[in-house]
Amino acid sequence: MAVELKLSAEQRVDAGKGASRRLRQTKKVPAILYGAGKDPEMLQVSVFELSKLMERDAFFSQVVTLDVNGATVDTVLKDMQRHPYKDSVMHLDFLRIRAGERLTTQVPVRFLNEDDCKGVKAGGVVHKDITDVAINCLPKNIPEYLVVDLADLEVGDSVHLSQLHVPEGVELEAFAHGGDVHDHDHPVVSIVMPRLTKADEEEEAEAEAEAEAEETPEGESKTKGDEADTGDEGGEEEK
Numbered sequence: 001m002a003v004e005l006k007l008s009a010e011q012r013v014d015a016g017k018g019a020s021r022r023l024r025q026t027k028k029v030p031a032i033l034y035g036a037g038k039d040p041e042m043l044q045v046s047v048f049e050l051s052k053l054m055e056r057d058a059f060f061s062q063v064v065t066l067d068v069n070g071a072t073v074d075t076v077l078k079d080m081q082r083h084p085y086k087d088s089v090m091h092l093d094f095l096r097i098r099a100g101e102r103l104t105t106q107v108p109v110r111f112l113n114e115d116d117c118k119g120v121k122a123g124g125v126v127h128k129d130i131t132d133v134a135i136n137c138l139p140k141n142i143p144e145y146l147v148v149d150l151a152d153l154e155v156g157d158s159v160h161l162s163q164l165h166v167p168e169g170v171e172l173e174a175f176a177h178g179g180d181v182h183d184h185d186h187p188v189v190s191i192v193m194p195r196l197t198k199a200d201e202e203e204e205a206e207a208e209a210e211a212e213a214e215e216t217p218e219g220e221s222k223t224k225g226d227e228a229d230t231g232d233e234g235g236e237e238e239k
Helices: 017-025 047-054 198-215 224-238
Strands: 005-011 028-035 038-046 064-068 071-082 089-096 103-112 125-128 132-137 146-149 158-160 187-192
Touching (some): 017 028, 028 047, 038 047, 038 089, 047 089
Parallel strands (some): 028 089, 103 146
Antiparallel strands (some): 005 038, 028 038, 103 132
C-alpha cells in the first residue's frame, strides 16, 4: 500500500560547490528535480524536515510529494549523496513521475523470523545476498517493501528472486525484459553453516588435544618397547 510522504522545497538560483557549501551552513540541503520532459529545477530542502522523513524506510522507495513554493509535484528519490564520514546528506536527486506511467524504483526486502528459522536453530546462519530489489510498476502500486519469511528454511536452503511474492501490478525489473529467467534468478537469502576462521580452527585443535590428554590414563605414556625392555632386564637379574 502506498504511503503518503510530503516534503517542502524552495527554488534556488546559485549553483556550484561554493554555493552548496554556503547552503548547508544554513541547514539546507541542495537538490535537483528533473524528468517528465521538463527542464531540471534546482531546489533546497530543510535539513530538519528531511531528517524526519529519512527515519521512515518508505522515503527511499515511495512517492514523495514535493511542495515547491506552493506547487506540488509527485516524485521519487533517485539518488542521495552522503558525506563520506559525517552523518549528513550532501545532495538529493528527485525524479518527476506521472500517475499513468510505469517507473522503475528500488524497494527494500524485509526478512521475517530470523531467530525462529529452522536452519538457524540447527547451527546455520542467515546470509543475505540482496537487501533491496528493483521493481517496475505504476506509482500507485509501489509497495513499501517485499517480505521473505525464513521460518521454514533449513541449512542449505535459499530463496531466489523468482520466489519473491510481489503484489499485483508489480514486476521485478530483473525479469521485465524477457530472456532466460534462470540467467537473472539471483539468490536473495541463504541459510549456510558458518565457516571457521584460522583462529577458530587452532582453538578447536587445542581443545581436542587437551581432551585426548585428559582421556589418557596415568602411566600409559610408555611404549610397548619400553615395557618389553624392562621385562628382559628383570629376567636377567633373577638369573
